[in-house]
Amino acid sequence: MTVSTPSPLTSDADWWRSAVVYQVYVRSFADSNGDGIGDLQGIRERLPYLRDLGVDALWLTPFYTSPMVDGGYDVADYRDVDPMFGTLGDFEAMITDAHALGVRIIVDIVPNHTSSRHPWFQAALAAAPGSPERARYLFAEGNGEHGEQPPNDWESIFGGPAWTRVPDGQWYLHLFDPAQPDLNWRHPEVRAEFEDVLRFWLDRGVDGFRIDVAHGMIKAEGLPDVGFNSMTTGRRQSELLGKGRLPYFDQDEVHDIYRAWRPILDSYPGGRMAVAEAWAETPQRLARYIGPDELHQAFSFDFLDATWSADSFRKVIDTALAESTIVGAPTTWVLSNHDRQRHVTRYGDGEVGLRRARAAALLMLALPGCAYLYQGEELGLPEVLDLPDELRQDPAFLRTGESRDGCRVPIPWSGDLAPYGFGPAGSELSWLPAPATWRALSVAAQAGVPGSTLELYRAALRIRHTHPALAGTDGITWLESDPGLLAFRRDTGGAVLTCVVNTGDAPVLIDGYGQPLVASEALTERDGGHLLPVDAAVWFERR
């Protein structure tokens, strides 16, 4: 065995049930050596910031050896660190420090596909059709007289056909970029390999895994057509994500994989967990990924997709809480991640978007369950919409014109000049440029400033960790309220915390919930109550 980092955190095996997890997009968080790219040592240096923010764990996006065609979601070696991000030694130093500060580490695992540079795929290309080397991937003969048509009508999530032809005439499947060939999860070697990869990182002390494309590993037998795609009807198959059935996603057999993974996680001390990035037709099918014999969590993307309205939030919250009660696991709330437009921008951008994003944070953090924050949301960062095309790196951009680079711009830490302290003193490099407006949004510009978004997050996280009313994992009680208003209560052991969100178009007078604890906008006192402005949220307490 290798280095293990005994964690002082091992006593609480249920930590993930109410944790606040902070997603670090490694490439864009902090650059320790001035090459313009975030790295593991950069994260290590900023751990005190994350501890002071009040998060329980970090989820690190892939930092493994990779040609970086898809920002590291194309892994060439699952057991090593890409030199761009540092070394295995840097990882070990980082996790040791994180644990010493009481911060857990979740790493990303990418089991649906490897990089085309992975030794297995290189061997498959060098071998003949029908060889054992090809059997670890999904190679097939094409259709048409000379096999010149793809084996079926499947479409890549990044646009275009999901099949690429190799020189000897066979085709291989890639649900994402051609540089991300899909593995054959019906092959025992594939299963054994990933079980070993899990152990490799568990031995290094990781507290959990975020499973990439967790719904994708098993494809329907016979690789049947979907029946339409952008070529035939102009309608993209990916429109069915989270809404319909696709023969390459959410197949029942995928659950066998997680039933094999769970005992591995459980064989380590300290509550090692796994969270699924899974898309399923219904919340009920999504909930099947969670449970004592499968995974601990699955992101609730319906919450992320909810529009700014009391109705829309209430609907998704009720559904998610009902499902989590059935499976006996907490809901996993998320507002932003590295694949989606930042919520400041989704909610209207500019001042309105920021107000709503701040209010949404208080909404999310008052809910029972686990909350995932995406780096920079604590600074109120908007999506960068005007990146020059030639700087965009998302492989989806070339194929669909849609790019996820705007939420991946490096974090502003301090100073007056871009990239605002992202690198060491004096460094001017950053792999994507930060806009001039981010000077006012840097950590240094907001720290200690009353009313700043950073201080709002810090206050909310402090209360979330210490307030008795939020300690339980019980559900919420909705309170009767005007349309446009969302009001609910959490109570445990005599303490009551009430969260009120105003999504309507007029300020609302609120009375009778006790003392305000934290608010996303200033409240004014009126007639013995408090006036909650439009696009704002507040927590009240009564003990």
Ligand code: GLC
């Ligand atoms: C997941 C990741 C995304 C990546 C894709 C392919 O959806 O979150 O960033 O492009 O999987 O690995």
Ligand code: CA
């Ligand atoms: Ca660097």
